[in-house]
Structure formats: structure tokens, C-alpha cells
Amino acid sequence: DLFFYGNDLFLCNDGGLYRSSDNGTNWTFLGNNMQIMQFYRISSYAYDSNFLIGGSQDNGTARLKNGAWKHINGGDGMDNVVSSQSSDIVWTSTQNGPLYKSTDGGLTNNYVNGNINETGAWVTPFVMDPANPDIVYAGYNSLWKTTVGGTTWTKLTAPQEGSLIEKIVVDWSNPSVIYVNSGAAYFKTTNGGTSWTNITNNSTDPLFGRAMVIDPKNSNRIWAATSGTNAGKKIYYSANGGTSWTNVSGTFPDLPINTMVYTPGSNDGIYVGTAV
Helix, strand or coil, X not given: CEXXXXXXXXXXXXXXXXXXXXXXXXXXXXXXXXXXXXEEEEEEECCEEEEEEXXXXXXXXXXXXXCEEEEEECCCCXXXXXXXXXXXXXXXXXXCXXXXXXXXXXXXXXXXXXXXXXXXXXXXXXXXECCEEEEEEEECCCEEEECCCCXXXXXXXXXXXXXXXXXXXXXXXXXXXXXXXXXXXXXXXXXXXXXXXXXXXXXXXXXXXXXXXXXXXXXXXXEEECCCCCCCCCEEEECCCCCCCEECCCCCXXXXXXXXXXXXXXXXXXXXXXXX
């Protein structure tokens, strides 16, 4: 909205509320402490939980450092990652797959899509090797991999032609094992992306969704979630890499599930994020 109240001009937008007393030449931001940003993805630095990156709808990507927020990229802020080696190495993205790399904590960004010639999902997923920030996997229709920090990429294969990848889970102790969500199905590769197996069909119930986690010590142990609302059919567990599945929904509420996180070192401690 845009309107005058007396001699003041007020502007309301996705970023908050602004006021101008000189017909729009200068603006004062009035949105401090308004909790209105819709975050798609957040990332933290492994050695400082107060260092955060968040990609948000229409408000770009913001960084929290030393108690202060700063916008570090524009557009629709999407997936992002902070290297576990250094908080100076930050990757961000915008809608449908453009990737950006920073080596100064987000102050400057370089486009690193290299030779990727595909368009990704609205929130295009990518994951970074925790031991080597130059190794990154990104999902479009095909799975792509870089070992040189985004300068060039190797195109692996498409798990399902015509469908976009929306989730990537890599067994970092054995990167030949990768799980992805493509379309309405989950796929698995044990040869680094040369070929894929649809593991969704091994369940008696539909495993549509984009949320999956693995046990970091045993990638054959998987938890996968369904999307939408289907009471009693929310979360499934496989002890054999997707060969068979067990419904472990229990008393989980009938809500769409958007994300899951496994807590390393725990007794299968899992956080589940829903649409509510």
C-alpha cells in the first residue's frame, strides 16, 4: 500500500513499513521488531550458533553476526549454507536456482552456477561437504556436483526425467550414497549418481514429500515424511536403505511436514518442522 496521512507518505511492502516527509526523496524505516519475514531456509555456523544465514520471501538473504542483522543478498532468498570450516565461506541462492558464493561472510557475492544449464525448483536445494567447502551438490532436474567451489560443475544424472529435485541427503562418510526427492518420489544412488533406484514404491503408503534424514553413522537408517494431510500416515522409517518401510507416525499431528533434522550423537533425536 502507498498512502498519505497529512504531509507524511507511508509505504507498506513485504519488507515492512516506511515513512517519507519529503514526497519520497528520503525514507525512514518503521519496521524494527516487526516479526514479518518468511524464511524459506536457515543455516548456522557449526562453531558459533549466533552466526545465522536466512533466505526469505521477497526479502533476500540476511545474516546475523555479533547480534546485528545485515542483508547480504537480494531477490527471494532461498537455500543457503555456511561452511563448517569458516564462517567467511557462505553460499546463498535466489528463486529457481542461481547460486552465489561469498568468501567474506556475505559482504560480497559471486555467481557460481558455472556450466549448469538447467533451471531448478522454486527453492533449489544444495548441500556442502562438511569436510571440504569446495565440494557442493546442487539439484535441478539432474544432480550436479562441483569439487572446485562452483567454478565448474559435473552433471550427474536425472533421477526422474521431467521432475525437479527438491531435497538432497548425502552420506558424507560415503558420498556414493545419496538420497533425493524428485517429483513425488524418493530416489537412492549407491554409485555417486550414475544410476538411481526409486525407493518410494517399497512403501505400502505414499511417501510424497520433501523431508528426509539419515542416521549420520548408518545411511541405511532413513526417516521420510509425507506432505499434505493424511492422518496417521506422516513419518516412515527404513532400516535397510529404503527396501522396506515402517509407519512410525504415532501421535504426530495431521499437519503438512516441510523439514526434518537429525541430531548427531543423539539416540535418534529428530526435529520435525510443519506448516504450522
